Amino acid sequence: MIIWLIGLSGAGKSTIANLLYNDLKLRHSNLVYLDGDNLRDVWGDQLGHTVDARNKNAHRISHLCQLMDQQEIHAIAAVLSIFPDWQRWNRENFRSYFEIFLDTPMDVLKARDSKGLYASAARGKTDNVVGVDIPFPRPANADLTISGDAVMEKPSVIAERILRVLPHPLKTLT
Numbered sequence: 001m002i003i004w005l006i007g008l009s010g011a012g013k014s015t016i017a018n019l020l021y022n023d024l025k026l027r028h029s030n031l032v033y034l035d036g037d038n039l040r041d042v043w044g045d046q047l048g049h050t051v052d053a054r055n056k057n058a059h060r061i062s063h064l065c066q067l068m069d070q071q072e073i074h075a076i077a078a079v080l081s082i083f084p085d086w087q088r089w090n091r092e093n094f095r096s097y098f099e100i101f102l103d104t105p106m107d108v109l110k111a112r113d114s115k116g117l118y119a120s121a122a123r124g125k126t127d128n129v130v131g132v133d134i135p136f137p138r139p140a141n142a143d144l145t146i147s148g149d150a151v152m153e154k155p156s157v158i159a160e161r162i163l164r165v166l167p168h169p170l171k172t173l174t
């Protein structure tokens, strides 16, 4: 199964993905964690963040996940994801796909701003920021959307919520 976490920068994808990974790995050794940021280092080609570059990155990540899925390797992918077409491709091409949207409000993202991205964009120093000068199409077909009060809970509470609804074969036994 490919578990795909979507959300804007600062939404909590990496934080939640880590928690999910640490829990699920105890019972599923054939599980890998693929973080969009780490994968950019893996490709090593200074891809950049334009829409075209993001499309190329999406192509690579989806195809890598497909390879894993075909070999019965489970993956948690934490990827910003701005292309509904790639999300559709995922659903059509993975044997099993569970998409989660962390719908964290923009004012919260700007307050967190862990990478300084939104402040830098506001000063005109950074472009190609999704949610600022690159539109973010909200995932329309996520299997689970975490929004409102739920997305403001502690990361551990959000991870628990996800673990409770994950379908077989990754469903927790507790």
Ligand SMILES: Nc1ncnc2c1ncn2[C@@H]1O[C@H](COP(=O)(O)OP(=O)(O)OP(=O)(O)O)[C@@H](O)[C@H]1O
Residues within 6 Å of the ligand: 007, 008, 009, 010, 011, 012, 013, 014, 015, 016, 037, 078, 080, 112, 114, 115, 151, 152, 153, 154, 155, 158
């Ligand atoms: N539910 C939450 N409540 C409070 N703080 C959170 C929550 N989730 C994440 N954070 C904090 O917000 C910051 C951003 O989280 P994280 O790095 O996981 O986001 P991300 O979606 O992976 O962003 P990026 O796309 O930039 O990698 C971190 O400092 C993290 O500790």
Ligand SMILES: [Mg+2]
Residues within 6 Å of the ligand: 013, 014, 015, 035, 037, 078
């Ligand atoms: Mg991250």
